[in-house]
Amino acid sequence: MPKVLVSDKLSPTAVQIFKDNGVEVDYLPDLGKDKEKLLEVIGQYDGLAIRSATKVTEKVLAAATNLKVIGRAGIGVDNVDIPAATKKGIIVMNTPFGNSITTAEHAISMMLSLARQIPEADASTRAGKWEKNRFMGVEVTSKVLGIVGCGNIGAIVADRAQGLRMKVIAFDPFLTPERALEIGVEKVELDDLLARADFITLHTPLTEQTRNVISAEAIAKAKKGVRIINCARGGLIDEAALGEALKSGQVAGAALDVFLEEPASANLLFDLPNVIATPHLGASTSEAQENVALQVAEQISAYLMSGEITNALNFPSISAEEAPRLTPFIKLAEVLGSFAGQMTETSIQTIKIEFEGNVAAMNTKPMVAAALHGVLKPLLEEVNMVSAPQVAKDRGVGVEVVTREQQGAYENYIRLTIGTERQERAIAGTVFASGKPRVIQVKNINMEAELTPSMLYVTNEDKPGHIGRLGTLLGTLGINIANFNLGRAEVGSDAIALVSIDGTLNEKQLAEITALPGVKQAKALKF
Ligand SMILES: NC(=O)c1ccc[n+]([C@@H]2O[C@H](COP(=O)([O-])OP(=O)(O)OC[C@H]3O[C@@H](n4cnc5c(N)ncnc54)[C@H](O)[C@@H]3O)[C@@H](O)[C@H]2O)c1
Numbered sequence: 001m002p003k004v005l006v007s008d009k010l011s012p013t014a015v016q017i018f019k020d021n022g023v024e025v026d027y028l029p030d031l032g033k034d035k036e037k038l039l040e041v042i043g044q045y046d047g048l049a050i051r052s053a054t055k056v057t058e059k060v061l062a063a064a065t066n067l068k069v070i071g072r073a074g075i076g077v078d079n080v081d082i083p084a085a086t087k088k089g090i091i092v093m094n095t096p097f098g099n100s101i102t103t104a105e106h107a108i109s110m111m112l113s114l115a116r117q118i119p120e121a122d123a124s125t126r127a128g129k130w131e132k133n134r135f136m137g138v139e140v141t142s143k144v145l146g147i148v149g150c151g152n153i154g155a156i157v158a159d160r161a162q163g164l165r166m167k168v169i170a171f172d173p174f175l176t177p178e179r180a181l182e183i184g185v186e187k188v189e190l191d192d193l194l195a196r197a198d199f200i201t202l203h204t205p206l207t208e209q210t211r212n213v214i215s216a217e218a219i220a221k222a223k224k225g226v227r228i229i230n231c232a233r234g235g236l237i238d239e240a241a242l243g244e245a246l247k248s249g250q251v252a253g254a255a256l257d258v259f260l261e262e263p264a265s266a267n268l269l270f271d272l273p274n275v276i277a278t279p280h281l282g283a284s285t286s287e288a289q290e291n292v293a294l295q296v297a298e299q300i301s302a303y304l305m306s307g308e309i310t311n312a313l314n315f316p317s318i319s320a321e322e323a324p325r326l327t328p329f330i331k332l333a334e335v336l337g338s339f340a341g342q343m344t345e346t347s348i349q350t351i352k353i354e355f356e357g358n359v360a361a362m363n364t365k366p367m368v369a370a371a372l373h374g375v376l377k378p379l380l381e382e383v384n385m386v387s388a389p390q391v392a393k394d395r396g397v398g399v400e401v402v403t404r405e406q407q408g409a410y411e412n413y414i415r416l417t418i419g420t421e422r423q424e425r426a427i428a429g430t431v432f433a434s435g436k437p438r439v440i441q442v443k444n445i446n447m448e449a450e451l452t453p454s455m456l457y458v459t460n461e462d463k464p465g466h467i468g469r470l471g472t473l474l475g476t477l478g479i480n481i482a483n484f485n486l487g488r489a490e491v492g493s494d495a496i497a498l499v500s501i502d503g504t505l506n507e508k509q510l511a512e513i514t515a516l517p518g519v520k521q522a523k524a525l526k527f
């Protein structure tokens with residue numbers, strides 16, 4: 001039974017869902033904050049369910065010897081080292097929509113609180129002062145709201161702000177003009193947004209491009225008296241620059257849910273009167289927490305129990321219906337890749353994967369990942385299905401994927417062609433109705449072979465006596481033949497033998513096989 005650790009405070013719904021799905025679960029909501037303890041126990045678990053408190057660093061991942069999946073009950077995954085997880089073949093998932101309405105509502109609440117200084121007015125009134133003249137606010141109606149990052153949350157904020165009769169402009173390089181039109185926002189450049197916005201709200205992930213997007217320079221370009229809201233990530237704002245601008249009046253107020261250092265028990269902005277701070281509460285409503293807990297527990301369980309992949313950030317999705325149908329094709333793609341990888345001795349420049357017939361209409365991305373894994377595995381130690389596409393890219397291997405309708409006799413057909421500086425080598429296969437993957441072409445020579453764990457591959461001149469000599473030699477070497485598959489281009493030309501054997505061949509035995517008359521190449525293959 002797979003075992004999952006919940007190391008942050010998730011709704012108990014998650015625990016119940018894991019149990020209902022046949023997954024063993026340890027609910028230790030404070031463990032994520034204890035780095036040493038996490039390192040000690042993480043090796044026991046197949047899955048990890050977290051929020052933002054657990055930091056899944058490279059060190060944690062190195063200790064996570066059984067970990068297969070990390071599920072983030074929420075959106076931001078900057079607390080997970082995704083490249084390191086990918087390298088280890090660990091799927092990283094999030095729940096991209098579960099808390100977006102709640103977070104957008106928090107941003108709007110923060111904006112209105114800033115406009116009317118609600119927190120200070122509340123504190124002053126309850127302290128017995130009746131400072132009616134101190135708290136002069138501003139209306140939001142007809143004001144310009146500048147949204148930086150107009151994805152799921154940004155678009156919901158835009159919708160709510162339009163309800164408040166604000167004019168909404170957005171800076172987001174990935175926002176298409178069609179989408180901007182659909183959600184009724186004006187797409188602008190950052191400098192334009194800074195120059196025009198009365199309120200600026202941030203809704204981008206924290207990346208190298210977005211870090212300090214609200215810098216001293218950006219603040220200087222903003223309208224005097226702008227109010228800034230950040231319910232996304234702390235690193236988006238240069239906090240020191242914001243502090244100076246709040247003191248000078250360039251920024252009239254800031255409402256911050258997130259901080260550079262969290263938990264933020266101290267922060268240079270906390271002493272300023274025109275700052276509203278909340279402790280990363282953006283996603284904290286009972287509705288959002290139910291949503292994300294339920295989703296993450298279902299997603300982790302589905303992956304561990306059936307291979308279904310939803311909302312993964314480092315692997316293509318595989319639906320519950322697809323998972324059983326795709327499995328034999330993923331297997332085929334991997335063995336074709338492995339065959340080609342084992343046959344390749346010089347550096348790979350290109351990998352072409354062609355899908356024909358039924359398989360071309362399926363979700364080919366996991367098959368491509370499996371094929372690349374198969375190719376790279378014999379050449380590199382640290383590669384897996386999750387990391388293979390990135391490894392191929394990092395190594396400058398050109399990957400081409402082609403899909404087309406059935407052209408030959410096979411209802412489904414996958415061909416993988418490897419290009420090196422010396423040559424191109426193609427190998428093709430199919431999956432029979434029984435679900436069995438078979439190799440059907442090697443170097444354009446037709447054959448039909450099941451790839452078994454240990455095989456001998458021989459190319460030879462098509463001349464009488466070869467099969468007898470090969471069989472006799474294998475017998476003399478004490479190697480039992482489980483299956484013998486043959487193919488040839490045409491009479492008297494090149495022929496191929498793919499022999500399933502029990503046990504493995506050593507270098508000396510291979511040299512004896514290579515020395516047989518007419519043999520051009522002999523190779524031991526493992527699958
Ligand atoms: N405070 C909280 O509790 C809380 C809750 C949920 C999410 N968040 C944060 O909010 C962020 C946004 O969430 P979302 O669901 O809207 O994500 P999303 O992916 O739907 O939207 C992010 C948007 O940012 C845009 N973007 C990326 N790089 C940009 C750049 N350099 N400049 C401008 N725009 C850029 C993207 O194109 C995208 O449209 C998350 O990454 C997370 O960090 C915080």
Ligand SMILES: O=C(O)[C@H](O)COP(=O)(O)O
Nearest residue numbers: 051052053074075076283
């Ligand atoms: O990215 C998110 O989903 C939010 O930052 C929520 O974080 P939390 O789960 O720690 O509240």
